[in-house]
Amino acid sequence: MSVAPLPTSTTLNPRYRSHRCADLRVADVGQPVKLAGWVFRRRDHGGVVFIDLRDASGLVQIVFKPTLLGTAGIDAITHTGLESVIQVKGTVLARGEGLTNPKLATGAIEIEVQRFEVLGLAQPLPYALEDDSVPEDLRLAYRFLDLRRDDVASTIQLRSDVIASIRKRMWGLGFREYQTPILTASSPEGARDFLVPSRLHPGKFYALPQAPQQFKQLFMVSGFDKYFQIAPCFRDEDARADRCPTDFYQLDLEMSFVEQDDVFRVAESVLGGVFEEFANWNGNGRKAAPQAITPAPWVRIAYDDALLKYSSDKPDLRCPLEIVDVSDIWANTEFQVFKNIVASGGVVRAIGVKGAGNMPRSWFDTIGKWAQESLGAPAAPGYITRKDGKFIGPLYKFLDGAQPFELFGRCGCAEGDVVFMVAGKEPAIHKILNPLRVRLGADCGLNEQNIYKFAWIVDFPMFEPRDDGKGYDFSHNPFSMPQGGLEALNTQDPLTIKATQYDLVCNGYELISGGIRNHLPEAMLKAFEIAGLPADMVKDKFRGMWKAFHLGAPPHGGCAAGLERVVMLLAESTMVREVVAFPMTQRGEDLLMGAPSVVDDKQLRELSIAVKLK
RNA sequence: GGAGGCGUAGCUCAGUUGGUUAGAGUAUCGCCUUGUCACGGCGAGGGUCGCGGGUUCGAGUCCCGUCGCUUCCGCCA
DSSP states (O other): OOOOOOOGGGGOOTTTOSSOGGGOOGGGTTOEEEEEEEEEEEEEOSSSEEEEEEETTEEEEEEEOHHHHHHHHHHHHHTSOTTOEEEEEEEEEEOOTTOOOTTSTTTTEEEEEEEEEEEEOOOOOSSOTTOTTSOHHHHHHTHHHHTTSHHHHHHHHHHHHHHHHHHHHHHHTTOEEOOOOSSBOOOSSSSOOOEEEOSSSTTOEEEOOSOSHHHHHHHHHHTOOEEEEEEEEEOOOOOBTTBOSSEEEEEEEEEESOOHHHHHHHHHHHHHHHHHHHTTOOTTSOOOSOOEEOOSSOEEEEHHHHHHHHSSSSOOTTSOOOEEEOHHHHHTSSOHHHHHHHHTTOEEEEEEETTGGGSOHHHHHHHHHHHHHTTOOSSOOEEEEEETTEEESTTGGGOOTTHHHHHHHHTTOOTTOEEEEEEEOTTTTHHHHHHHHHHHHHHTTOSOOSEEOEEEEEOOBSEEEOTTSSSEEESSOTTBOBTTHHHHHHHSOGGGOBBSEEEEEETTEEEEEEEEBOOOHHHHHHHHHHTTOOHHHHHHHTHHHHHHTTSOOOOEEEEEEEHHHHHHHHTTOSOGGGGSSSOOOTTSOBTTTTBSOOOOHHHHHHTTOOOOOO
């Protein structure tokens, strides 16, 4: 499967260059060479002029001497702007005693220039290439300049290497890659669609796929029993630091005749392999230490447990702290705030932090302020400390007899430890508890470092109550098989039905989402009926699947992995824009190309479209 | 749709309690400099202080509005 790369020399055109800049060494001294690249830095000494020439391989110092080039030549190179592209013909020289630069791979040699030519002149730059503090919008407007930086480019190159590794591993497991349409039909479920007007069908629209979900399932019905694709996905939703506002890529895969465990094995092999291969990639210099990986098979956590113990369905398991329910204890106290919250259907949740009794008073204040200001907590989290055999803290006085011991025991806490408590209603309370748990662990030095910590979250609920209280919504993927199948849909309270639906999480990020699919037409119809979609709409909007499921559909399932998030984790990045070559702004604009843009009337007329601004 | 942060020279920043002609570094241009490697030295040009309004004798500074970028909430099956 592996293809040996061609020797570098076969990709060098002698018209432009004989070597790449950073490939030259002392062994090449005396050789005539041709190089081409960018003017990275210039040091002008009035007579002799030094330039650091940069190409994709790196840097080499080239020397311009008046004895070889004349004053006209020196004048010309002095006036060639930084980042201009030049070609030079010269000779490799050894640097003299004390003149070498140990910081450069090519620091023992330099190129004495005999002739040079400017291939592409650069005007003054909008910003200094190496300036780390240039605002991002300016850098996006000149993204091609930004990509000249080693650290920026290396991350994009990592992305390519990760994709290559994924493809190699998928093929190795017997999968093949198939493309699916980019223009497809809008579907009523899920995110907002990007629409494309049809010229041949005035008034009708294509939608860009949010994922190749239905097509990959159709491949299964066709009997292609192992499909994958590095697939572009389009969703017209608002951005986050880890979420593109327009389009992103997934490793999309699907298999027939499988159960959940089979999908897990494939994902553990492929993603686990990719993480092993690139865990210690450090092209951008951000990793201070080697990174470990939790060995497969990865731990499985039921969705309900994850929500209770971590207040999140994508917990960061590098933090060892767990959340405990202590509602019953506070229901039997005279602390009216907690008591009333429990009485009105809320909960009190506690986080025991080992050793936190030694933290300074100011830290507790900081945590309280942060919880209120950044997390929107209605009050600072309460806490009780056990120190010198005594319980301390404003909330302690509301506890009687065995209650403080029960509280500490349940949280696994003892002498020297602190129990933090937050009260509120689910699900709002999770927005406070999840970041609080991770912060408490971080501040007390309890969180594991330098590890990719994987876990499967399983048994997602099939349905959730609708916001307006009437009926149910799919809480995840509508195409998942409910656990218990059609019978469960017919007989159970919808809120108790679990889906055969799973996520893979790593360090607080959702990396994979998948499921065993519902391939039975009656069960599909019933599931959508519970979610409020009438049968004729399902038959119309999912007509391909509906027809296919009547003509021999195998049991099947799969998953999709967010490529950007994988690369972000491997690159120690928290911003998805760093792992996309030409990213959009938060508002979905391409500042370099100027998209989106107005189009001329002729284009609109062809599409039978009139624009009416709100 | 909501909340927070940021916005002063091409770029990064400083700018006191509201007070003279808004400064520095870097980039650019000019001069000097033949061994530097973030080379160095001297000089010059470069500003609608995001935009609009208000308070004031006087606003970069205070107030209101607005725009842009960004982070979070909503949203993202």
